[in-house]
Amino acid sequence: MLCLCRQKGGVILLDHSFYETLGLKLRTYRKAKQLTLSDLAKVLNKSLATVGKYEKGEISIDLEVLIDWCRYLEIDIASLLPGTVEKEGSHAARYEKYFMDRLYLYWYKGGERKIHCHVIENDNVSMKSMFYFDVNDQNNFYDADFIYNGHVTYTDASTYFVYYNTAPPFDLLTFCMPFLTKDQYYKIGLISTITFFYQPNAIKTLASKVPITDRDYLVSKLQLTPDEIKNMKQTNFFIV
Numbered sequence: 001m002l003c004l005c006r007q008k009g010g011v012i013l014l015d016h017s018f019y020e021t022l023g024l025k026l027r028t029y030r031k032a033k034q035l036t037l038s039d040l041a042k043v044l045n046k047s048l049a050t051v052g053k054y055e056k057g058e059i060s061i062d063l064e065v066l067i068d069w070c071r072y073l074e075i076d077i078a079s080l081l082p083g084t085v086e087k088e089g090s091h092a093a094r095y096e097k098y099f100m101d102r103l104y105l106y107w108y109k110g111g112e113r114k115i116h117c118h119v120i121e122n123d124n125v126s127m128k129s130m131f132y133f134d135v136n137d138q139n140n141f142y143d144a145d146f147i148y149n150g151h152v153t154y155t156d157a158s159t160y161f162v163y164y165n166t167a168p169p170f171d172l173l174t175f176c177m178p179f180l181t182k183d184q185y186y187k188i189g190l191i192s193t194i195t196f197f198y199q200p201n202a203i204k205t206l207a208s209k210v211p212i213t214d215r216d217y218l219v220s221k222l223q224l225t226p227d228e229i230k231n232m233k234q235t236n237f238f239i240v
Contacts, residue, residue: 019057019059019060019061020057021057022061023055023057023061024143025130026055026069026073027055028142029073029166031143032166033167037052037055040069040072043068043072044068044069044072046065074166075149078126079128079130082125095154096124097182098159100180103180103208104120104138104208104210104212105117105118105119105207106118106206106218107191107206108219108223110223115218115222117138118131118133118134118144119135119141120161120175122152127152128150128151128152129149129152131148131149131161131173133145133147133173139211146165147165147166148163149163149166150163150164157178158176158177160174160175161174169198171194172193173191173193174192174193175189175205176189176190180207185208185209186212187206188205188207188221189240190205190240191203204222206218
């Protein structure tokens with residue numbers, strides 16, 4: 001089955017690749033809520049094999065099934081579909097040159113000496129955004145530990161992202177970064193969220209247009225510098 005979705009400048013054809021991506025996203029939501037395929041099959045009144053094919057994108061999902069699926073997982077169906085109505089056309093035109101379809105985010109956890117990777121996907125029509133938290137494989141980022149829904153906002157100086165976790169603890173996460181122009185590949189920004197012990201924290205984060213695999217390079221960019229630490233002591237602010 002193929003679906004047509006009207007968008008500014010023409011028509012989008014939702015082909016097989018769309019259903020593959022849709023299935024991967026639905027699988028991520030299901031795993032984040034710690035549900036099994038059997039749980040889902042019972043709710044949708046479908047066989048285990050059929051639900052498995054849905055998640056693999058091997059067969060298309062009827063709208064009625066998708067609605068029931070989203071209700072069960074408590075997710076907004078719009079977050080899974082391409083945007084069809086532009087949000088604030090004049091605003092979009094003003095900042096269009098800064099739009100990004102995807103960003104790869106990295107932070108360094110000193111206690112573990114580990115680089116954490118996350119991926120952002122943006123819909124530049126609706127300004128909706130999805131945050132895939134803790135990705136083990138950058139080529140398969142839909143298999144993330146958590147998935148956050150949210151939106152992106154552009155201002156004259158920075159880009160802001162606000163997200164809500166779709167699974168417990170249902171926390172809020174924000175990310176702010178300076179504009180990333182077409183001739184720049186990365187920027188340093190700041191993520192604000194909570195720890196697993198529900199403590200507010202802020203994290204120095206590198207946002208890149210492309211995946212980065214050089215660990216030493218990332219560590220050199222993400223470790224707090226002596227100047228940053230000195231500035232924190234002097235101002236009581238965390239500025240990156």
